[in-house]
Amino acid sequence: MMNTPLLLTQMIERVEKYYPNKQIISRTESGIHRFTYKEMVERTRRLASGLEKLGIKEGDRVGTLAWNHHRHLEAYFAIPCSGAVLHTINIRLSPQHVNYIINHAEDKVLIIDSDIVPLVEAIQHQLKTVKAFIIMTDKEELPPTSLQPVYHYEDIINEGNPSYRFRNDLDENAPAGMCYTSATTGNPKGVVYSHRGIVLHSMALGLADTTGVCERDIALPVVPMFHVNAWGLPFAAVWFGTTQVLPGPYFTPKILAELMQNEKVTITAGVPTIWLGLLKELDEHQYDLSNMRSILCGGAAAPKGMIKAFEQKHGIPFIHAYGMTETSPLATVASIKSENDRCNKEDRLEIKSKQGMLVPGLEMRVVGKDGEVEWNGSEMGELTIRGPWIASEYYRDERTKDAFRDGWLYTGDVVTIDEMGYIKIVDRTKDLIKSGGEWISSVDLENSLMAHESVFEAAVVAVPHEEWQERPIACVVLKEDEAVTKKELLEFLEPQFAKWWLPDDILFMKEIPKTSVGKFLKRTLREQVKGELKKV
């Protein structure tokens, strides 16, 4: 067979030739922006040539600090298709962490949304490698800024070469992108994505058996483009000629629901917190989302009650998936096997509430105390994964040795795997509650609590205990205007769990602290809980 490399260049050249008239729809500061792939690809060529003029060379990192919109999509291809590395920076991190990762990745140029400029200004004097700043804005003039040297993105486009030829001579293992993931302690850790990894991951997204992203889809990635490449959707969508709807900054559930309705969105992707908000909006107001064929949910476990509400009340298929920054991210999808077609609604919901089956192309083991666990849905073990779109290391980081061992990624997620091969996350290795030599899954307790009609959110953490080593404490946020007592909630849990699983206490809170990507911040919560308990 020919040794032609798997490159992003082939993806963007395909959409230019085959789907020049398909659209990219962006919500921006000045309204809804629409243009075609033909226009997008020409602008991408211009941007690539502009970056070369600024001195960007093969292998150089170019950072982006931006929301989901058409300009960011241009950068998604201009940077890797000219041989450089697209470094998407999580703008929700602390300034210190943003500073750390820009210096650690040695970004040469930063491409920044105008509303993010103040964040960069605050750290500019600590940036050691950045040679130029490019500001993305709809306005004709740049906003006043102390960044130097600074360029208007549209000037670079205007002065760029519309006939720039994307690189098709790169090694498929060359880096195309990178993304830093928050660590429990210390600085974020960098993951590098190769061209090969992104191409294969895009193919996996297009398989009929996984998420089936296709030309006929109208895809709205709610998950930020600075978070694991918006789960790779923008790459797959460009390759397959999928219409894209990019929601821009600072959206509300109402804005999302309107976009979905008006643009006839068929597939969307995001974390459970987003879908909780959307569900509330759909419960309260009338929308026509009949085109929606799939809400993809990942990043954290989706509560069963939420899945049920989307599927059975609103008739929208809800697909649980699992992955992480280190896995590009698609690793498992909870699609229903044909042998389960005869399941009743409840069993079907049970399957859908699991994280799902490994996608074709990857390998998986669930490793317990004594080697691989049985596929019985009850034995717990750590999920380990390997494959061509799984990271092999953290970029220049000695923490590599903790997570990457014997050729496998140790995900840090504790799961069970059932007879059919569906995994279910029961906890992070760090969040498992070890009570009297046995394991209690904080996630199981949380999901049950969140299935209570008065509960908006619930998180369960371990507190040290003299006799049992650790015991669970539940933290609960009630829905507006709802009231329920601690005793009632415990009685609600009682029939569902062994007695020793039941939380020792339930604390009612106004909100649960979350990470920049909407996950429960258990470390902070544990400190809060300790404080609360001391007060008592």
Added chain:
Amino acid sequence: MMNTPLLLTQMIERVEKYYPNKQIISRTESGIHRFTYKEMVERTRRLASGLEKLGIKEGDRVGTLAWNHHRHLEAYFAIPCSGAVLHTINIRLSPQHVNYIINHAEDKVLIIDSDIVPLVEAIQHQLKTVKAFIIMTDKEELPPTSLQPVYHYEDIINEGNPSYRFRNDLDENAPAGMCYTSATTGNPKGVVYSHRGIVLHSMALGLADTTGVCERDIALPVVPMFHVNAWGLPFAAVWFGTTQVLPGPYFTPKILAELMQNEKVTITAGVPTIWLGLLKELDEHQYDLSNMRSILCGGAAAPKGMIKAFEQKHGIPFIHAYGMTETSPLATVASIKSENDRCNKEDRLEIKSKQGMLVPGLEMRVVGKDGEVEWNGSEMGELTIRGPWIASEYYRDERTKDAFRDGWLYTGDVVTIDEMGYIKIVDRTKDLIKSGGEWISSVDLENSLMAHESVFEAAVVAVPHEEWQERPIACVVLKEDEAVTKKELLEFLEPQFAKWWLPDDILFMKEIPKTSVGKFLKRTLREQVKGELKKV
């Protein structure tokens, strides 16, 4: 990213874990055979270990001479997943050619269907490298044979190791399979498929936008497993856990229609000749093929009338695809773009009668006299392709230099490409009719003739002409009990073509000579036509 190789081993290990209970249904000499993937994989492990016991080592070629059935499927994985090379031999070739390719490939072991044994016996003394013969039969005893040494396939399975571990340490570029393709003159030419090529090709088959092969499918490959790996369907089907229906030897249209009906087949694949036969059967008898979502047709251009009959009369989606032994084979698929949804029936049929759009992962150029042709649907040029599942050479064959140039495969197919990127084959470079400095497409004329209600088959060839260099002659086979005159057929063609395109003569024949895979044998036909014309 991890440098885990793309290997067939991952494909078969996946089906074993995730779809052990899905079925493989085979029509054999003794009836319908059913077993599960769990059983199939265990037998495949046994076979792999048995081949090692016979002395097969990494890189050795193992030949198969067999129809489409479960044992052949076991060989499809046992051979490459133990590091050897699956060499599928076209049993419809002449004994001399079969002899040539076994010696040329240096096959160490041959695995043979019992009804093919006489073919191998006839050439056994010319075979230079074969150390053992394995006969596949449902019977307990081997048929009497002069082959030596000879083994019963089921004995090898019985004595094999059910816990044999498939190789996962191979290079992804290592050879996994090979297939010889007939040449216009001389011996067949060998194409080697790598593990990487087969895995990527299988992914392409699974994309929602191409053929979307998936777990829920029930796939019946009519195309022989000795012909470009049955278009790769058995590989993709195993990987995705698709139910397979294998039609065995010597089937009739009636047998196919019954299998499709009884097993609720959803997707099938074969050449136009097969579908002409099936269409006749469906026209004459009542079948319920309502589960069929896709008849894939390739290997030769399907006449528009046939596509229309399947789609509009029988309600079965008919999908034109294009490929060749050198392209694994999937290269283009005539799927309808969303922008064409508003087409009327006729325009839709026009699109479906083309060979389609390039599948994601490949690159294409159409090269005319003056470089790449315009995408205008009229300019003709030779189709050239490159990509990771395209051959880079003919195996140890100096004819490599004719077809593989500057990193591209020159397909020898003359095509037009329209504004939307759909290619249409107008001829083989060798079959184009060059009349007065202009090109006439024999295929266009054939398709129009075959759209006539009285015509069963039609082939058009060039004959030398003093003034015009070459002129077209049409050879027509009428449907049973139909009568039509030369004049009527010419009048039928007249409004559709420029006057100088019309055939100089129409010869009525009982049949048109075909290759072993059902394509018109134009070289032989040209000789016949010359003979006929001399007689006149």
